[in-house]
Amino acid sequence: MHFNNHNSTHEWVLKVENLTKIYGEHTENTLANTGPSKGTNICPETGSIVACANISFELFPGEVLGIVGESGSGKSTIVKQLFFDLDVTMGSALLRPFKNGEVNIFEESNQKKRFMRNHLMGMVYQNPRDGLNFAFTSGGNIAEKLLMADLFHVGKIRERAAELLDKTEVPVARMDDLPAYFSGGMQQRVQISKAIANNPPLLFLDEVTSGLDVSVQARVLDLIRGLQHELGIAMIVVSHDLSVIRMLTDRTLVLKNGRIVERGLTDQILQDPQHEYTQLLVSSLL
Amino acid sequence: MIENKKFNTSYNYAFIDETTKKEIRRKLLKAVCIPGYQVPYSSPEMPIARGWGTGGLHVTLAIIGQSDVLKMIDQGSDASVNACNLRDFVHMTTDCATTFDTREATIIQTRHRITEEKLSDKQIMVFQVPQPEPLRRVERYEYKTRQMHAESDYAKMWLTLYEAYVKWGDVMQGAGYPVMVNGRYIMSPSPIPRWDVPNLNNSECLYLFGAGREKRLYAVPPHTKVEPLEFEDVKFHVEDFSNVKCESTGYNVAYMDEMYQDDGVTKKFYVNDSNFLDKLIEKEEVVQHSNKYIKKIKDALQ
Amino acid sequence: MATILEVTNLRKCFNLHILNDKKIEALIDVNFSMEEGEIVGLTGKSGSGKSTLMKTIYRTYLASSGEMNYLSKTFGKINLVEADEHQILQLRRKEITYCSQFLKVIPRVTAIDVVADTIVKKESDRPLAREISTDLIKTLGLPPELWDAFPSTFSGGEQQRINIARAIIAKPRFLLVDEPTASLDTKTKDIVIELILGLKKNGTSVLLITHDEYTLQRLSDKTIHLQHGQILEQVFA
Numbered sequence: 001m002h003f004n005n006h007n008s009t010h011e012w013v014l015k016v017e018n019l020t021k022i023y024g025e026h027t028e029n030t031l032a033n034t035g036p037s038k039g040t041n042i043c044p045e046t047g048s049i050v051a052c053a054n055i056s057f058e059l060f061p062g063e064v065l066g067i068v069g070e071s072g073s074g075k076s077t078i079v080k081q082l083f084f085d086l087d088v089t090m091g092s093a094l095l096r097p098f099k100n101g102e103v104n105i106f107e108e109s110n111q112k113k114r115f116m117r118n119h120l121m122g123m124v125y126q127n128p129r130d131g132l133n134f135a136f137t138s139g140g141n142i143a144e145k146l147l148m149a150d151l152f153h154v155g156k157i158r159e160r161a162a163e164l165l166d167k168t169e170v171p172v173a174r175m176d177d178l179p180a181y182f183s184g185g186m187q188q189r190v191q192i193s194k195a196i197a198n199n200p201p202l203l204f205l206d207e208v209t210s211g212l213d214v215s216v217q218a219r220v221l222d223l224i225r226g227l228q229h230e231l232g233i234a235m236i237v238v239s240h241d242l243s244v245i246r247m248l249t250d251r252t253l254v255l256k257n258g259r260i261v262e263r264g265l266t267d268q269i270l271q272d273p274q275h276e277y278t279q280l281l282v283s284s285l286l
Numbered sequence: 287m288i289e290n291k292k293f294n295t296s297y298n299y300a301f302i303d304e305t306t307k308k309e310i311r312r313k314l315l316k317a318v319c320i321p322g323y324q325v326p327y328s329s330p331e332m333p334i335a336r337g338w339g340t341g342g343l344h345v346t347l348a349i350i351g352q353s354d355v356l357k358m359i360d361q362g363s364d365a366s367v368n369a370c371n372l373r374d375f376v377h378m379t380t381d382c383a384t385t386f387d388t389r390e391a392t393i394i395q396t397r398h399r400i401t402e403e404k405l406s407d408k409q410i411m412v413f414q415v416p417q418p419e420p421l422r423r424v425e426r427y428e429y430k431t432r433q434m435h436a437e438s439d440y441a442k443m444w445l446t447l448y449e450a451y452v453k454w455g456d457v458m459q460g461a462g463y464p465v466m467v468n469g470r471y472i473m474s475p476s477p478i479p480r481w482d483v484p485n486l487n488n489s490e491c492l493y494l495f496g497a498g499r500e501k502r503l504y505a506v507p508p509h510t511k512v513e514p515l516e517f518e519d520v521k522f523h524v525e526d527f528s529n530v531k532c533e534s535t536g537y538n539v540a541y542m543d544e545m546y547q548d549d550g551v552t553k554k555f556y557v558n559d560s561n562f563l564d565k566l567i568e569k570e571e572v573v574q575h576s577n578k579y580i581k582k583i584k585d586a587l588q
Numbered sequence: 589m590a591t592i593l594e595v596t597n598l599r600k601c602f603n604l605h606i607l608n609d610k611k612i613e614a615l616i617d618v619n620f621s622m623e624e625g626e627i628v629g630l631t632g633k634s635g636s637g638k639s640t641l642m643k644t645i646y647r648t649y650l651a652s653s654g655e656m657n658y659l660s661k662t663f664g665k666i667n668l669v670e671a672d673e674h675q676i677l678q679l680r681r682k683e684i685t686y687c688s689q690f691l692k693v694i695p696r697v698t699a700i701d702v703v704a705d706t707i708v709k710k711e712s713d714r715p716l717a718r719e720i721s722t723d724l725i726k727t728l729g730l731p732p733e734l735w736d737a738f739p740s741t742f743s744g745g746e747q748q749r750i751n752i753a754r755a756i757i758a759k760p761r762f763l764l765v766d767e768p769t770a771s772l773d774t775k776t777k778d779i780v781i782e783l784i785l786g787l788k789k790n791g792t793s794v795l796l797i798t799h800d801e802y803t804l805q806r807l808s809d810k811t812i813h814l815q816h817g818q819i820l821e822q823v824f825a
Contacts, residue, residue, distance in 0.1 A: 011674075060674060111437045140449045147441040147448070153518040154451055176452050218695050225694055230711050247694070251673055265647060265673050272649040276605035283606060 012058040012096065013201055013234050014082075019055040019091035021077050021258075024048030026089075036256040036277065041074070051077040052258040055091070061201070062232040066245040066266060068281070069255030075238040076126075077258075079204040081106075082236075083123045084113045095120060097201055118148040122195030122233075126207035128187035131194065132179050138165070138190045139175035145197040164193035168223055185216035189223065196227065203235045209244055221247055242285050246270055254278045300347040301379040306330050310348035310503070314494060317505035322467025323435070324418050329501040339372055339397060340498025342414035346376060346395045349410065349494075355383045357391035362399040362541070362558040369397075388561050398461065400482040402540050402562040404573045405491035407508060413476040415497035418504060420464045420474040440472050444515065451520050463522070466513045467506060475512075481524045481541040484577035486512040524579045528586070530555040535566040539574070539583050590659055592762060592793045593645070594621040598654035598669075600637075600644050600817075614640040615817045618654070627784070627794040629808030637817040638797045642764050645795070646686045647676045658684075661761060687755035687765040691739060691747040698736045699725060703753045724753045727783070729776050744771040752780055756787060763787065763794045769803045781806045 022030060030043040034050045041050045052074030059065050067075045080086045082093060092104040097120050098112075105116060117123075125131040132141050142161040151157055162172045168189040170182075179187050188208060195203060205224065209217040225248060228235060237248050245252055245266060252269045254262040254277065262275040273279045298304065306328060313327040332340045350356065358373035360366040364386040372395065377384050385391050388403040395412040405411060421431040424442040434440065443464060450457045461477035465486065475483055476495060486493060486506055493506040506512055514522040527538045533554045540562060542555045557563040565572045574580065600615035615637050622628050630638045643649045645656060647668060656668040662682055663675060671679075680686075693702050704721035708714050725735060728749040734742065739750045748771050755763060768784070769777045777800075784794060784807060798804050804811060805825075813820040 063674075063677075110433070114437055114439060136445060136449055137452060139452065140445055143448045144441050144445045147444040148439075152444070154448060154520045156519075157448065222694060222696055229705065229708070232710075250677055263673075264650070265676060267648045268650060271643065272602070274603075274650065279604065279606045 011060055012094075012101075013061045014059040014096070015094040015101065016058070016078075016082070017056045017092050019078060019081060019093065020053045020089045021051040021074070021081060021086065022048050022053070022089045023051060026050075034257065035259045036261050039257065041072075041257045050258045052255070055253075055260060057253060057260075057263070059202075059234050059236065061234055062228075063251065064228060064235045064237060064249045066249030066252035067236060067238045067255060068240065068242060068245050068252055068269075070240060070281075073255040074258035075240075075255055076206050079123070079206050079236055079238055083121055083204055084117060085123075095202070114148075118145065119198055120200055120202060122198075122200040122203045124188070124191050124195045124203070124205045124208045126210050128179065128184070128191050131191040132187065134178065134180045136178070137176045138170065138179050138182070138193075141179065141190060142194050142197050145194050149198045160197065161193070164197055165190070167227070168193045169219070183216075185212050185220060188212065188220055192220075192223065192227070196231070196233070199231070201234060203233045204238070205235060205248075206238045207240070208237075210239070210241070224248060242270065242282065254281070297379055299380060300350055300376075301332070302330055302344070302347050307348040310344055313503050314345065314348065314505065317494070317503050318492070318507050320471075321506055321510045322465075322471030322473040322504060324502040324504045326501055327503050329498050332498070333375070334372075336499040337416065339368065339395075339414040341496030341500075341503070342395045342397070342412050342498075343372060343376070343496075344498060345412045345494050345496040345503065346393060347379070349412075350376065350380055350382055350393060352380065352382060354380075354392045355385050355390055357385050357388060357394045357561075358396075359394065359399060359401070359560075360397045362543075363560045365560060386561050386564075398477045398479075399541070399559065400478055400485050400575070402557070402559040402572075402574055403565075404575045405489065407490045409491040411491055411493050413478075413493065413495045415474070415476040415495045415502075416499070417462075418474055418495065418497040418500050418502040420462075420472050435471060438470070443472055447515060447517070447520075451517075457516075457520065457522070460525075464515050466515060468510050468512075472515070473504060473506075473512075479525060479541055480514075480522070483512075483514050483522075484524065484579050485575040487577065488512075527555070528583070532557045532563070532566075534563065537566055539580060539587070589623045589625065591621050592624045592626075592659050593795075594655075594657045595619060595645075596655045596657075598641075598644065598656060599652045600640055600649060601652045613817055615644065618817075618819055620812055620819065620822060622793050622795065624659075624793055625788055625791045626809050627788055627796060627807050629804045629811040630795065630797045630814060631799070631804065631811060632814035632820075636814040638814055639766060640817070641814070642686070642766060642795060642797060646680075646684065646764055647671075648686075658762070683761040685755050685758065685760035685763050687751055687763065687768065689767045689770065691742075691751045693739050693750075695740055696738055699730065699739050699742075699750055700735050702739055702750055703757055706754055706758050721753070721757060724757055725749065728753055728779055745773070745776070748772060749776065752783070756783055759787060759790060759792065761792060763792055765794060766797045767799065768796070769798065769800050777803065 025046050026043060026048040027046055029045060030048055031053050033043050033045060034041050055078055067078060069075050081088045088106050093106060094101040095105050098105060098116055139161040142164055143157045146157050146160060161175055165172050165175055170186055170189045179190055209220050239245055249266045252266045253260050256277045262278045270282055273282045309328055313325045317325045332343055334340060356376055358369045360369040373384055388401045393410050397414045419431055421434055421443055424446055425431050447457045461479060462474050463480050463483050464472050465475050467473045475486055488509050490508055492508055495504045516522040527542050530542060531538050533556055537557060540557045543558045544553050544555055546553050596619050598615055598618040602612040602614055604610045632638050644651050651669045658666055658668050660666050660679060660683060662678060700718050700721050703725060704717035708717045730749050739747055752768055769780055796807060809825050811823045
């Protein structure tokens, strides 16, 4: 077989085009007035804030894509839009497992979006309180995701929850405890369990280790790598921490003022950064 | 028109003005068309406080005609103060006939019970509903619960059942057990005991629900599928009276009242539905609701 | 025998924006080619551009200009300078392996698993992969008590063995290896040399950086001397 006309567009699991999020009123000049070349993401004419603009990328099955940049660069905005936590201003995203990737998922009904969230995506937030309901037990939090996918068998739900907690190294005996009684690292593990409960083909990780101390951080990263290896989930890892990016990702997007300033293989971004901002970022690495 | 002697003015028939009654009837039609869906309505002022049965009263007054026979019950009893006053009020403003006999009635307004006696396709049962929103316990914002209903997003509701099972080994909710209506909307059946919940399913009569304070109407039309939420392995069940007997009749295949005696220790049980109890005492023939739970109890007795 | 890699007019210039756009010419007009099953040694002083060349081929560094035509099994002839990231990732997974001087591993993974992970595609492969991995580290003389220990705690020589085992276990088509024998004793050095020769016998092409004269003599079919980023001479063994 010859792959000389190898066309990679047939393989992506997620294809994002021109994803843009602007807060406040904006004019046609807003995008031109902002961005890394202007050093700001606030439009001087209208005062609107460009959280991210013209973000385009493809994610392949089993691939781990890193998004790196300083606070306020628009990293989280991207995944939050893809997970439907935020509305988009402009742009499209195609998701292969949904209608064979032929429709812009942002234009689908709320019900369809919820289906995608429950069946095709998982999200792990920086703050476990965003991803977990602290009024419910840790097992219950996982159960919620399974109930969303119409599993109405308590025995099977508990079996699956136990399996997931075991996989994420949370003592199964604590399944019926409230996450409020857990340590930060353990809460994060429960959140990961919940996110992967329905075997989604796509997982978003938003600064998952930022609030944790180093040894706990290492274990959570370990866990994510192990899960990636075992389940082959495509992931988008958002982090300001280059070591997290180095450890987890294959490719990386570098963001500044809401725009992609550089993209490439992660080892290339870290060892041969091209953009001035990336060079600064990498040289600041401890 | 019924003369009001005190202020020398006249009330409209059935107290509420015709336009408002028409509005309520229109909303009821909508409710019947979309079983289990909560229809907002005007909920006009009544001469009783909101929360004391205004919703039920609105519905009753909007649908009642002079040929109707009204029965009014409060937790199974025709004789409680509340039932008496509401019955008197409807009678005063409509001059309709009233009755204690379940079989005779064409409209039965009720608080927290369904009659033990089977209802026919000539009868309408009107429920007074304190909290029409079954999701309120899991979501405090109205705009969100509406969205959840619109999208059949009921995982949180199911989750409370799961959590109850984990905590207590059973789903403990006694009154107002949530039901799925017509496979589409989760509905609060008003605080009726579990015993009554299966009687909503595939009934002959029309069930109408009015929540005056919350300004919502909803309905379960005849022959609609109404299923209590249950897991595949943790099933819904009704109250168990197998170990007790009614002091007056010895009967126990009905919802029972538990009465503490004057010594404060001993308790006696009585059939809760007063008209049903009377008929049992008089040894009249009564046809009870039939559902799989009652059938199972009766089978076990034989 | 087919040419597996043909490098023409390769130039790599680092442009350091944060140091007032300072430019460092690391590779200047590099031309050479490699055949299938050939071992090419890269020598030169520190800073002569050996590692830069290797990393540029592996695409850790982006070439500034020139071509690197690689004859791939997956894509046929492909210019590594222009290939898209997914193609490079695929080549790295299936054909091209880079073995650096330093071991970078995930903490808390045992030695056997670090090596086995390379060939585990799905979890059901693991038992067999662990067997192969165990055989390999045994051959490399890693003491049995370390097999189930974490490599981050190993000595330099022990880490080096893990690193080599990890690089060769998948039998790559094209192996880039940086100082494979640097911190090893003579006996282990010979084992590593034999393992690399074994790969060569199976058709693997190897680009090798070494300061060690003995290793170079035993392995290389051709030696390229670099100086100041330029090829000084190519010597055939």
